[in-house]
Amino acid sequence: MNKVSVFGPDFPFAYDDWITHPKGLGHLPASAHGAKVAIIGSGAAGIIAGYELMKLGARPIVFEAGQFGGRLRSQPFEGADGVIAELGGMRFPVSSTGFYHYVEMLGIESRPFPNPLTEAAGSTVIDLLGTSHYAKTLADLPVLFQEVARAYDKALEDGANFTALKQAIRDRDNARIKEIWNPIVKQWDERTFYDFVASSEAFKALSFHHREVFGQVGFGTGGWDSDFPNSMLEILRVNVTECDDHQRYMVGGVGQVPRKLWEHAPEAITHWPKGTTLAKLNGGATRAGAVRIKRLENGKIQITDQWQRAEEFDAVLVTCQSHLLSIAIDTEESLFAQDLWMALDRTRYMQSAKTFVMVDRPFWKDQDPETGRDVMSMTLTDRMTRGTYLFDNGPDKPSVICLSYSWMTDALKVLPLPVEKRVDLALSSLAHVYPDLDIRSHIVGDPITVSWENDPNFLGAFKGALPGHYRYNLRMFGHFMQDDLPPQERGIFLAGDGISWTPAWVEGAVQTSLNAVAGIIRHLGGGFYPENPSPCDHYPEWGPVPLDN
Template identity: 60%
Template sequence: MSDGAHARPLTAFGPDFPFPYDEWLNHPAGLGAVPEGRRGEEVAVIGAGIAGIVAAYELMRLGLRPVIYEASRLGGRLRSEPFGYDTDTIAELGGMRFPRSSAAFFHYVDMLGLQTAPFPNPLTEAAGSTVIELGGESWYARSIEDLPPLFREIAEAWDGALESVLHLGELQDAMRRRDPQAVKRIWDHLVPRWDDHSFYEFIASSPEFSRLSFRHREVFGQVGFGTGGWDSDFPNSMLEILRVAACEFDDDQHLIRGGVEQLPRGLWEREVDDAVHWPSGTSLASLHGGAPYGGVDRVSRAADGKLAVVDSASTTRHYRTVLATCQSWLLTTQVQVEEELFSQDLWMALDRTRYMQSSKTFVKVDRPFWRDVDQATGRETMSMTLTNRLTRGTYFFEDGPDDPAVICLSYSWMSDALKMLPHTSRRRADLALEALEKIYPDVDVRSHIIGDPVTVSWESDPYFLGAFKGALPGHYRYNERMYRHFMQAGLPEAEKGIFLAGDDVSFTPAWAEGAVQTALNAVWGIVDHLGGASDPKNPGPGDRYAELGPIELSP
């Protein structure tokens, strides 16, 4: 590493588009300006998840009037679900762990003064202790040094493969230094090399893993290290995984105390005193009379050239610009979008986006009893648990030794999540408890449970149809089409004015940072479409796209 490489922390500075979103957000010149005659103009925003709310908040500050449509619930997949009437105890059904490298996301967390804490991932101080159970055999650990050599060999092989094959250290050095040309030089070489290869193929063929046994790859997939097993991601493009490693999304993760849903709701309610056009005290909530409009049924080009949006109450409104932040499949299943609004190439990309399934089951308990220490062994009663059983990952959350606490009995993905799909919340909890009773035969978890379990399967929700995107090998071209759509100067007139944002449009699906960054791209695009511009002292993502934009692969 070069001298000073660690002078600033690593953030999600690319790697596909190394633009400094945090610096753009914090610059005193602001995000740009729209012509005076456009001030107060309405902009439709479809979806009130974090992408929609961030975009709406910044558009409001620029003097536009965002009109938010939401078919389900404000916050999207940042969903903090209370246990019945106890609103102080919550289950994080969507995003629940947020890496500090998510600089644009934490810009808003810090702005709202939300409190964070380290997430209790396996083998971290926040978890306290970890139990790994495979094939009926259990290991208790507080650090990786407490585990058999097999696990250290896996960790060393993974780190070694990333470095020897992908030159991760050099890439991260360039990201830390905020050297966009160096980032692009390295990343643009990796994209065509690894887009066509799966994660599992990378693992199986790397020299570091190939000299180890199949058992090493199997355990890496089942329980992994760091935040857990990787086998759900084995079919994905290696680029998808490399981005996670490059941005350190799997490291230094935090939770939001009181629930992450406070973030979108906080931006919804936040009164601003620095907005163009709007008086001090204006908020998104006040512009909407306290609630967003309902869902959108149809978007089409009207006779006046504007975009006609028909909501669930059959009310039609016309807009020069529309921002769709819902998951892309909804543009073909829930919202009737006129085909001419997108190119056939873009429709292909939107439709071929592949979503991963995810299931979680939570219970509220009377206290964090897992911290009780067995006097005979000196071990905690229960630990953060990784297993190849149905539960896969079990996490424990607490506020104090005598306060009610929460157990995420099971967090699973893909085929394991689908095993839960047909079952009621009670049956899901029973299945998870039966699995945990085999690992902890002397612990009566059931005696501590209060009330009913809380659960989610995002793939069964008609407004989501899956938890997050998981790009397959060969999907880079699709992703690049969706990502650059905010650059509309070269589009046919019939396709201008409708924008896309959300983590599935980003190159980092499943991470809130991707949703925030694409929302900011859309803000730039909307301002540009309406005749506005960035301040020359603070160029936006579109101003630097020709220089820094993602590499385009040949058709």
């Protein structure tokens, strides 16, 4: 049986097949070899697009205002070798087949992520309303939790023809996917995740407390309540493409992916000499952050960086957070249509906070002599910590605890607090769950924390589409198809998980970056191979369904 991948459902295109085809993604005319393409942002979308454009003979120039790698940010603990905190993306579903193409090409090792109730976690503690439950599998929990899990499965089946849709994705049956998905778009675009749950017959038959437990704990990676106000379409995409299942983490940190790709010399490359890398084409370092984008009279686009260095480019790819085009980068208004500006400005970003500590060893594997249980477990709770994850780096390295991974209101509670106070609050919460365990005595080194909404280059963790935002997403996602745009709007492209249908998942960044590559190939006068059709070739027939205005 074929495996589920992030194949649609809005635009069912096999990006993994496209990037692995022996013919390559496409071709540029000789006159476009060496064409300069500005890439704003060094995250997954920017570096992957730059890498693929370099292979085609273009010259990508990367601008970065903050830390290299964007939200693939692995911060090392000081004084330790290879011990990191994953501040951005940290768990990557195997359905992200485009992303894993690059992971495997670069030789990066991955392991199962210690999510709740998985073998990788070992054990899980769910602490709600002052009562703790220890479990290794769902069957170990009280029947109420199993009722919640079954109710959500039934709600998905009844409300989204879930099994049939997943099978169509497995089969990569475009027509069947669209037959099922397009009516769901029209039905659920303007309705929330909570509406889906509360109005389902499966949950109506249960108590409010069941819905409360589902919000606090959920199943898969943890609680869902921070997503309750979001469009149900966004949650359905995550569920049906198994983004919330079979997740892995990158040994040594996911930040290796953009950094190694930056230094990677592809075997097959056009125009450039063998051994060329993105790093070499960029003189060994990215440009400073872009502060101005404008169209020149010759039709090219000029980018000015923060040191007032101005360069002109044949094309531009913008991968930074969309709000930065309005508040941080002086962007010429005529480069985008007004309805696209509306979509970019109305995009809503979610808050997120994480706090990590390094500990001397994986002490949580010690056995309580009285109960025989692990002295500490992966923990889901309604307390301030919300999710606590445990990372065993092996017997020869210190281990890491993500003390708290929280969203929205829970993340805003700690926003003004220094890292030491965040650690104290997290330890105080966990002391109620593990009253006989002295976690503090195992901490070594300095803690690490992040609040993405407090970073001026991000202003939030990732997009969280609200009801009614489907049309906005369609404008952004489909912008790479530029044949019908007026000349003043062509040549500037958008990519990143915020442009995709799957925000917060790196596969969305990969797919939109590849859309942009296809658009740039066409913009520079290139084309595609009949044996390996591109997103541009498939979009007219299989693109997302439009909704009436």
